[in-house]
Amino acid sequence: MRNGIVISAVIHVTALWVSFVGVPEWMRSDPEIIEQAVIVELVTISEETRAARPKPEKVKEDKPPPSPREKPEPPPVAEAPPPVPVEPEVEVAVVVPDVKPLPAQKKPVAKPKRKPKPPTRKTAKRSPDAPQKAKSKKYKFDPDRIAALIDKTPRKQATQESPETLQVQPKITSRTAQPLEGQPLTLSEVDALRAQIERCWIVQAGARYAEDLVVTLRVFLNPDGSLRSEPKVVEGDRLAADPFFRAAAESAIRAVLKCEPFKMPVTKYDRWREIELTFDPREMLG
C-alpha cells in the first residue's frame, strides 16, 4: 500500500515537473543533433561557442530586475562628490578665499531626481515635454511603456525575424516542422549582437590598470529587443570602491543604453531574454 503511494507520488511529481520544465536535454535526441549540423556550417564565421553553459544558481536573478531594485544603484553616483571636494577645500585655505563645496551639496544632488515629477505638473501645459520625460526613463517601471511594448511586439516580430532567421530556417524545416523556439542562437546571430554593441562602446585609451577594468553586465531584454530594466553590473560592490571600475562600468552601460533595442530573432527570445555581456578592453589597448 505504502509502496503504491510512494510510486504514485513520484510519478505525479515527475509528470508535473515535465509539464512545467520540459524533458531534460539528454532525453531529447533529434532536434539537438539537427541543430548541430547547422552550427558546423557556420563555424568559420566566428570563434564563439554556440550556446551558453547553464548556470542554475543564477537563474533566480531573472525576475527581480524591474525598476524598484535597480534604483538603489544610482545612490553611489550621488555619493560620488566626496573625492572631488577635497581639492576645493585645499583651495579654501590659500587661493580662492571662499571656494568650497557646498556642505549641503548632497541635497541638491538628490533633489533633481525627486523634483522632476512635481514639475511635470507645471510643464504638463507644454505638451511636448511630458511625453519626452516619460520616455527618458526607459528602464523604470512604467505602465505606458508596457502598453507600448505590447503594441510593438507583433510588428517587430515580423520585421526582425526575417533577415536573421531566413538563412537558417530552410535547413531546419526540411527535417522538422517545429519552429525555432528553444533553439540556440547561431553564431551569426550572436556576432550581429556583438557587433551592434561594439559600435556603441567608447573605450578610453590610456586608462590606468586597463587589465583590471573588465566589466560584466547582466542585461534583461524584452521580446522587441529593448531593455527590460537597467543593466546590472555583476561586481556591483566594486563601483563604490574603485572609481576606475565605475568609469569603465558606466561606459559599458552607456554602450548598452545607446544601442538598444537589439536586433534579435524573436522566436528565440528564451535564449536571449537575459544576456551576460563581458566588456574586456585588454585586446584593444594591448
Next chain:
Amino acid sequence: MNAPAITRSMVACLAAMSIALAATPALAVLKIDITQGVVDPLPIAISVFHAENEGARESARDIADVVTRNLERSGLFRPIDRRAFIQTPAAMKVQPRFPDWRAINAQALVTGTTTMLEDGRLRVEFRLWDVFASQQMTGLAYFTSPPNWRRIAHLISDAIYQRLTGEAGYFDTRIVYIAETGPQIKRIKRLAIMDQDGAHNRYLTDGGHLVLTPRFSPTSQEITYLSYLQDKPRVFIYNIDTGQQEVLGDFPGMTFAPRFSPDGNKVIMSFIRGDNSDIHTMDLRTRRIARLTRHSAIDTSPSFSPDGSQITFNSDRGGSQQLYVMDADGRDVHRISFGRGRYATPVWSPRGDLIAFTKSTRGKFYIGVMRPDGSGERLLTESFLDEGPTWAPNGRVLMFFRQTPTRGDGSGGETSLYSVDLTGHNERKIVSPTQASDPAWSPLSSPPPLIR
C-alpha cells in the same frame, strides 16, 4: 517499505530531478564577450551656464568656454557645438530634457548656474549628467571672488574629468618654463610660470642670468633650477611666494639637472668633478650630501620613482647613452633601455607605471615611454628636436618642447611647448606669449593664489 527507505527513494528522485534540471538548456544565460570598441572621444555637451543675475552673465559664458577648451584639449572628450543644442540653459535649471540631448548624441551633459551674491562673491554651481542613464553623476558649488572665475573653471574641468575617467584631472595646474626672447645669438632666457592652458603668464626672473631646467617641488611652492653664478652652473631654489633665490650646496664644481624627491625633502642632481659627473642628493633640512653613483662614466638626469624607493638616470657607462634604474641608496644599478640611439632625460611617471624619456637616433628626436623594467617601449612623438618631457600630475599626459631647424639665413630655431597623451594621438601645441622651452608641470591643486 519502511520510512527510511521511502525517504531514501524520495531523495534519490529529487537528486535525479535536480541533475536533469541543471541539464535543461532553457535556463542558460547567453554570455557574450565584447572585446572591441571605439576609441573615440566621449561626446559631451557643455551648456553655457545660467546666470541668475546680470552681474554673473559674463562668467556664465566664460566658465563654460574654459571648461569646453580644457576637456577638448585632453583628447578624451568631444564637446558638441553649442549651436546644435535644443534646450536653453534657463530651461535646464530643474532638470535637463534628456531626449533633447540624446538627439544630438551627447553622452554626458554639463549644466551650471552662476550667481553674483550681495557680498560681492560669485557662486558657481555645476552638474554633470549621464544623458543615457538620465541621472546626475556629480554636482558641486563653489564660492569665489569674481576675478578667480578661471580657477573655478579648472576645478570644474577636473571634477568632470575625474568623474568620467576615474582618474584625477590636471587642469588646475601650472607650468613653469623658460621663456625665450631675442635673437639666437643673444638669447634672453627667463623663468616664467603660467596656467596649464597658457593663461596668467608671468615672469619670475629678469633674464640677467641664464636659467635652465626648472622643476617644481611636490608642494609647488618652490622651484629648483639651474642658473649661472659667476659663470658656473649651479642649482638654485626659488620660492614662488617670497621670490627668494638660494644656491643649493657649496660644491666646488658645477651642479646641474636638479629635481625634488617625491617628499620634497631632498634635491637630487648631478655634480661634475673634473670630467666625471655623478649623482648626488642633498637633504634640504640637514644640508647633508650623499653620493649615489661612483663611476667614471657620465651619470646624469636623475629622477625619483613616486614612492621614492628607486631612481632612474642616464649614463654612458655601457658605451652609449642609455637609461638605468637603481635603488634610492645607489645599489642595484641596472640598465633598462637597449634600443638603438641615445636615451636621455628619463622622468618617472607620477603614477609609477612608466618612465618617459627623450630618444635620438638617425637625426631625429622622439619622446617615448617605457615601463620601469624597460619593457613596452613606445615612441609618442617625432621631430627635428623634441626634448625635456614632464608629466601631468595624473600621469596620462606629457609636456615637452620642440625646436624647429635653424635655416641658413638664421631664421627658424623656434622653440615651443607641446603636450601629448599616452596614446600618442593627441599632440597639441601649448600657446605661450614668447618662445618657450624646458617645461615642468606642477602638481595638482597648487595652493598659492593666482597672481595676474
